[in-house]
Amino acid sequence: MKNKSARVFICCLWSVLSVVAATAQLPAGFKSLWNGKNLKGWHLSRSSHQGTTADFKLENGILVAGQNPFGQGGVLLTDKEYKDFEFYLEVKIDSFTNGGIFLRSNEGGAAYQIELALPGGCGDLIGERIGISVPGRAATRDLVWKKEDWNSFRIRMTGDVPNISVWINDRLMYEVRQTKNDFIAQSTSGKIGLQCHWTSLYSTAAQSELMPLDSWRPGAVQRFRNIGIKKL
């Protein structure tokens, strides 16, 4: 009986600590975008070319992204759409993974994207299924990047013609003003997304050069915590 009570107490404590771990570190003014307990408020895109069955799960209050089944990625999207905002999150990413933070994404995962790829252009601004007028390059990232550790991203996006600023570990990487709204159907709002890249095709019948395994090594993961948003 004592053992059972102790187990219940430990479970409760663990849940509370998990929630605290997930929410305590947000900068002032940001509203948490997840509760640290489940994926309420988020959903997996069912129509992304990255895949529709990626494994986004919670481990000890941390959101962990991996492929599922082998070679199939996906995009986890917020249920809500945002227009002008600041987005904050902390990431710890394995080497040889290629993810991304999607901004103003549509349901199919077409979006402005901040790369989360190592090795590669981690922190760069590119387009996902859209060409963008002005890319951004996180040229000074290595000055502040903590290897194999948690790193924070703060992203500010405003305007019908998007203006995007990115800070990594509180250092401004760039402020990029697009020359036009490159988004499909001229959308000026969309979902926030977290991407896990694909590496496998359904069959060799594709007769194509295959996506290198180093785009997401077997078993590799990206981790996220302290995810929050400030509407502007």
Next chain:
Amino acid sequence: MNNGLERAKRRKNLFYERMKFRKLFIIGLNLIIAFAICGQQAISNTIGMEFVQVPAGEFVMGKFEPTVSRMVAWGSNEPVNEGVYQEGLKLARKDALPGFKVIISMPFFIGKYEVTQAQWRQVMGFNPSYFQQAKVSDSADLHPVENVNWKTVSRFIKKLNKLEKGKAHYRLPTEREWEYAARAGKTDDISWAEIQATAVIAMKSTSEVGEKKPNAWGLFDMLGNVWEWVNDFYNEKIFADAIPSNSGKQHVLKGGPFYGDVKNATYMTHAGGPGSGYDAGFRLIKEDTANEK
């Protein structure tokens, strides 16, 4: 002798005339048969929707043999770390799926093209699409209708069936029928080169239907342009189940959108709603009124 010769000539002439008649008869018969076959293979309805008959047959659905790249990067000849490759092979074998056989026991008529904006407007009296005339440089009437969800498509079908009452019955294809028609006899997945030739992908907007090469059965835009709603519920899995789900939060989308990629514009892709509005349309199956329920 002369009379006998004349009789022989007459008999010969009669023979040739009969032969000529027979030839004409055979040619005529062949033409009638050919016309009948053509009539069976491609038909249209009162609002100009064209349908192509696909034959009965079978295929394997949901067979998954994940590819594993040897190379360290795109275009590189350098192999990836051997341990990483072996781990990839192991996981690929573990997650592979054999698929299941689907038998299409009867031929059926399916839309040669995606339903267009003009056809939707003719039936419903309005056009819900985003890519209307002000947004495109060619004829928006010939672009696929989009910004339609499964429920609004059901309303369109109901209204079309009322308009065509007594002539035909229309419905969405099942996912199996759709994939069978899209494969057009192919047993494995499609090559990227063939996707590029047949599918409207990597674009900023929809295109007029029928601009790319059709598949082997004469169907256009099965891949790309707009996602196509099918009748089945979505099962939240990579592929359909051998026994289709009879419930779910969303319905299945097939074929990929105009902004899609060669990765998912294949007939194997099993996606689900809601889509993004401007990227989802449909095509129909036409049945004899005898099948009307």
